[in-house]
Amino acid sequence: MPKTLRCLIAAVLVTALCAPPAAAQADPTPVDDPIPEKPTASGLTLTLEEFASFPKTETTPEPTDTRLVRWARINYLGELPDGSRRLFVNDLNGKLYFLDQGRPREYLDVGAAFAPDFVSGRGLGSGFGFAAFHPEFARNGKFYTVHTEWGAALTTKTPDLTPQPGTRFHGVITEWTATDPKANVFSGTRREVLRLGFNGQIHGIQQIDFNPTARRGDKDYGLLYVAAGDGGRGSSSDDPQNLAIPQGKILRIDPAGTNGANGRYGIPAANPFAGQAGKLSEIYAYGMRDPHRFSWDPQAGNRLFLGHIGEHAIEAIYDVGAGDNLGWSEREGSFVFNKADRCHLYTLPDDDAQYGYTYPVAAYDHDPPPGHSCTSDSGHAVTGGFVYRGQKLPLLYGKYLFGDIVDGQVFFTVAAEMDERSGRRATIHKPRLVDTSGRQLTMADLAGSTRVDLRFGRDGAGELYVMSKANGKIWKITKAGWTPPDVLPTLRKDLVAAYDFEHPLPADPAQEQDQGLSGTNITLVNGGAAMRVADQAYRGSTYALQTRQVDPATAGNDDWKAGVYGADGVPTLRAFNGVKGATVMGWFKMLGDGPAPNSNTEDPADFFNAIGLAGVLSGNSQGHDVRALLELITVNGELRVVALARRVDGGASQTFAANKPWREVLPRDQWVFLAATFDFDTGTMKLYRNGRPLDGFYSVTGDPWGVEGDPEPDVTSATDPRGIKIGGSYPQNTREQNPCDCRMDGLMFLDRVAAPAEVWAQYELLRLR
Structure with a gap:
């Protein structure tokens, strides 16, 4: 699907989602709390181990803003792309370091190289902002830096692209060529590549980088991305929307080319506005206030995720594509920004889709304390991070880690949920942070300051790091564990999805938040929030899920059920592939x-032949066919408790039915703990009641799963399940089928066979609480 079409679809959906119930209004209306849903506490636990500590540095000149008084203004950690496994870190105050066994060694003093024009003591982003090593650094010795200049540079040097009126600072990109790329101290030459002029000391060039997922021969290979802020003028001008100037944009240039504005860089032919009259050919995407950090997900389409710092209230993550318009300063996040009203954002207009804005895939708002002035800074700013694709921390895999610069909160979302086509923002989770002794703490604790100045880094293996300017330290994430409540420890790492019905989605109580690893939220269909009823399935439980047939005499889809459905599959359930x-x-x-x-x-006199309990759909399910299901179904003319599954999409299913009459297994008005296991490799299933196995029989003779005669392990189809169904079939609500007049709690879906002892222990864990 073309990017522009995806944007239009997303805009239509976001309009529907973000507007209040009476949103069929022609004019936008003010919003007091733009994003009511807040980041939710997660069972994911990250262990932070101190990795490096940097020497104290000073700004040039002395700062007038106390927020610049930091131990060391370390800004990023990366790895040289030369196979040496050397890590580099830049300090805004001027130094570029290589790390030697965690010890910083000065590689280059960028500040000294550009003195006396170099400035790091004015503005939070001023100084030596970033370094990016060419993907062929091992061969050509080239890397790039960006720094800030003022003073004599404002009269002796000229910006290459249209500067802002009243320019007071320059952002300068420099190419360095090392004589010996293997050396640990720089020696070589430099040349200026691009110079931009900014009016203010904030929102300059925040990051430059190469796409690490691009390979030689790709159209993106060797191209330099440049995140240029709005210079502080976006809230009072249309600079970010003006395609004739570079401010408020992500630019993409070829540092080896010559057809750019100054002849020292090139214009990639694939740039979305290349060659268009009145538009800068350098622009890749636009409509930005402060594009703070961007990174590529090495998998899942190599998407570019951007952490974008907001003005009034919204801190956002965007999935940025060529030609995208993030809307600033007409939009802040998925809301209208009104320059005349600094105290409110506004709902989107009915005709918003025509503008084609790109909206966030994840966002949170500022939530200022009571009495806080609506026109002053509430102390929040997002810093973008990375999707973890390393090999050492499987529980972190596929999660996008990011945070808040100021207070140091660390967040994550599930990357598969960050899809603009869905029109729904991904749920933001807050992991627990612990030190190597297991003591729970915050980044403020580690930094020794309430202003953390948080940043993230990633090495060549995909492992992640967090850092603080407050004390100039870097910590490596060395472990990722899962500690959800009410779950046996041996089951936690395989708990794909779990629902205790104590966690409604704050913005939509008709959804239940997943307490498992995948982040697959489910919808409480037809009954919504009323389906959470006060009942205690086990000690510590408060609410349970009520499912039922509402009106048996009327044909329709009014049955209360729960689940999630995606016609193209639900990517967050990929663990079952x-x-x-x-x-x-x-x-x-x-x-x-x-x-x-x-x-x-x-x-x-016609009755359904089954009572739906809970299961995972197959990859080609219409909402009924399953990959693994616990249910009551008619077998040989008699209703029985069964485990039912199919290994291969569209293939034959097998049913294992309990011998005991179903009313003895599930007595009326009595809570019972049921479990079903499915071993697709051996072709066996088991049922358990209150932790004990149930005797049973298979309804199909032979080998319906096709597991015989193949020495390789037999597995399910490698397709995304189309969802989860609970209390009946068709969670997409196109049909009523097999409704259950029952209550459920503590539902768990695992991507492996639980051992008999684990089933018993899980039952005992909850029964004895």
């Missing part, structure tokens, strides 16, 4: 006799 086993377990209380009358026919 190509697996050897699965487990579904939870607490169930039957309230009716069942099965329910078939509301799809006019025959009052």
Whole structure:
């Protein structure tokens, strides 16, 4: 799907999602709390181990802003792309360091090289902002830096592209060529590549970088991305929307080319505005206030994620593509920015889709304390991070880690949820942070300051680092554990999805937040928040899920059920792709006799042949076919508790049915802990009641899963499941099928077979709480 079409679809969806219930209004209306949902506490626990400590540095000149008084203004950690495994770190006050076994060694003094024009003591982003090493550094010795100049430079040097009126600072990109790329101290030459002029001391050039996912021969290979802020003028001008100037844009240039404005860089032919009259050919994307940090996800389409610092209230992450317009300063996040009203953002207009703005895939707002002036800084600013694709921390895999610069809060989202086409922002989670002794702490604790000045880094293996300017230290994330409540420790790392019905999504109580690893939130269909009822399945439980058939006499889709469905699959459930086993377990209380009358026919004597409990759909499911399911179904003319699954999409299913009558397994008005395990490699299934195995039989003879005769492990289809269904089929609500008049709690979906001892221990863990 073309990017522009995706933007239009996303804009339509976001308009519907962000507007209040009475949003069919022609004019935008003010919003007091733009993003009511807040980052939620997660069971993911990250261990931070001190990695490096940097020497104290001073600004040039002495600062007039106390926020610049830091131990060391370290700004980024990266790895040289030459196979040497050397790490580099830049300090805004001027130094470029290489790390030797965690000890910083000065490689180059950028500040001294450009004295006396170099400035780092005016503005939070001034100084030596970033370094980017060419992907062929090992061969050509080239790397690039960006720094800030003032003083004589303002009269003796000229910006290459249109400067802002009243320019007071220059952002300068320099190419350095090392005589010996293997050396640990720089010696070589330099040349200026690009110079931009900014009116203010804030929102200059924040980052320059090469796409590390591009390979030789790719159109993106060797191209330099430049994140240029609005110079502080965006809130009072249209600079970010003006395609004739560079401010408020991400630029993309070829440092080896010559057809740029000054002949010292080139214009990539694939740039979205290349050759268009009145538009800068250098622009890759636009409509930005302060594009603070961007990074590429090495997988899943190599998407470019940007952390964008807001003006009034919104801190946002964007999925940025060529030609995208993030909307500033017409939009802040997915809201209208009104230059005349500094105290409110506004809902989107009805015709918003026509503008084609790109909206955030994740965002949070400032939530200033009571009494805080709406026109002053509330002390929040997002710093973009990275999607973890390393090999050492599987529980962190596929999660985008980012944070808040000021207070040092660390957040994550599930990268697969960060999809602008969905029109829904990804849920933001807050992991627990611990030191190597297991003591829980905050980044403020580690930094020794309430102003952390948080940044992130990534090495060549994809491992992640956090850093603080407050004390000039870097910590490496060395462990990722999972400590969700009410889950046996041995099951935690395989808990794909879990629902205790104590965690409604703050912005939409008709959704339940996943307490498992995947972040797959589910919808409470038809009944919404009313489906959470006060009941105690186990000690410590407060609410349970109520499912039921609402009106058996009327054909329709009014049954209360829960789940998630995606016609193209649900990427967050990818853990069930190509697996050897699965487990579904939870607490169930039957309230009716069942099965329910078939509301799809006019025959009052026609009843459904099953009662839906909980399961994972297959990769080609219409909302009924399953990969792994715990259910009651008619087997040989009699309703029984079963485990039912198919290994291959579209292939034959197998059913394992309990011998014991279903009313003995699930007595009316009594909570029972049920579990079903599915071993796709051996072709076996098991059922458990209150931790003990249930005797049973298979309904299909032979080898319906096709596991015989193949020496390789037999696994499920390598397709994304189309969702989860709970309390009935068709969670997309296109049909009523197999409704359950029952209550459920503590539902768990694992991507492996739980051992009998684990099923018993999980039951005991909750029963004895």
